[in-house]
Amino acid sequence: MAEKTILFVAPAQAVTQFFPFFKEAGIAAGIADSLAAALASIRKQPPGLIFSQAKIGVYTAEALLAAGQKEDAFPPVIVFTDRGTAAEAARCLELGARDYWLEPLTWEKIQAVMPGRSAPEPAPVEPAATRHASASQPSGKGFAIIGEHPAIRRVLALARQVARSKATVLISGESGTGKEMFARYLHASSDRAEGPFIAINCAALPEHLLESELFGHEKGAFTGAIARKLGKFELASGGSLLLDEISEMDLGLQAKLLRVLQESEFDRVGGTETVHVDVRVLATTNRRMEDAVAEGKFRQDLYYRLNVIPLKLPPLRERGQDVPRLAAYFVDKFRKSYDLPPLAFSADAKEWLLAYDWPGNVRELQNLMERAVLLAGAGPIRKSHFLIDGEGWQEEAGDDFEEAPASAAESAPAAPEGEEAAAGADGFVEAARLFEQTPAAGAGEVMPLDVMERHMIIKSLDRTEGNRTQAAQLLGISVRTLRNKLNEYRKLGIEVP
Structure with a gap:
């Protein structure tokens, strides 16, 4: 495959304007x-x-993609059109298209996806810059929706198609699949991005x-x-x-919400004047x-009004190789946050x-990668660092323990008494023993166990903004064990969060 060659399946007058740029870049078109x-x-x-243009006379990009499925190592195809539809975009992506763009084509868009172009960071999804994420979006800057799997690419194609409209969008999916991220992405990709x-x-x-929060209230209303x-x-x-978790809204409020969606107006609680607004509801x-x-439990008419554009996000367990891609993204994010190599x-x-199986989806993956970064030190990240309810920690990390010097076991603090303390000994002290073998970043020496x-405790508390329950979960220990450790530090005069 000639990386320095690009093929346009389009009328000549639609693309020849770009040929001087290709010549200057050393690319044959x-x-x-x-x-x-x-x-x-x-x-x-x-x-x-x-x-490939979506249609040229009797030619369709879908026919090219279908033919490509029968070929070995068929080149990646980007479909572009001046009158796209969500259904056509979904079909093209399902047939293996790398992306689906709306015209006009620009040199900046083309240049960003030219073969051999490298980029150090995962792409904010946009068709002008499909770096690590092959599904992309015209705007939506600042959002790294990473995914190559057809299931997520279909959702992104539909999101691109409707982003600039005012239509209401109902985003459904299991907890942790990234529904709010998609909502923010739709906003950032729309004409309302500055709003x-x-x-x-x-x-x-x-x-x-909730009624007061949604519609406001007048002085003295209650x-x-x-x-x-x-x-x-x-x-x-x-x-x-x-409107996050819209299904939990009380039936009484649903009628008032329906009026806003239909008429773009409402009354404040305790008010007599009608308020007019221009809002896109997600x-x-x-x-x-x-x-x-x-x-x-939910009004049928409101459901139909909200479900103008349905976006159903796939669970992480159905996204195959997207899992290691997302894991690598989160690990890189957190190791930079903690100043680790x-x-x-x-x-x-x-x-x-x-x-x-990822029952907690992307949210669970993100949390586990932060935990793994904290426990892995200088790396590499092992299965044992994921610490799912403490299962397999000692077994998976056994090789590391066997290589540890005898002084490590002798110098480890005694485990506190009680059932919760036992969880702390397995989930924290053993983690600390593994850390004892890991040189401090850039120091070239073993960091003392205490x-x-x-360091692990304070970093976890900083990361969770002082929330002890979340910090304990991140470390794989009980809140009681964490509290005992903090009390020990205070008695020694060490300042802790």
């Missing part, structure tokens, strides 16, 4: 205007990349408080209402409002809304990542 001509050119000299993005969790507040308060709809005017749920409607995965860790122990 060719043109074909039919399926037969394209296949003949590919078989003669496979290009590094193909740009506010406001999010509210509909499950976090009782009905009377006890404690000492001044007028603007609601989330007014604050989000000109931008987007995310909603998320981890439930089957059809079941909630059938059970009478680059970390690699051992063979057993890679195997475990692909075999694990120093590494304290």
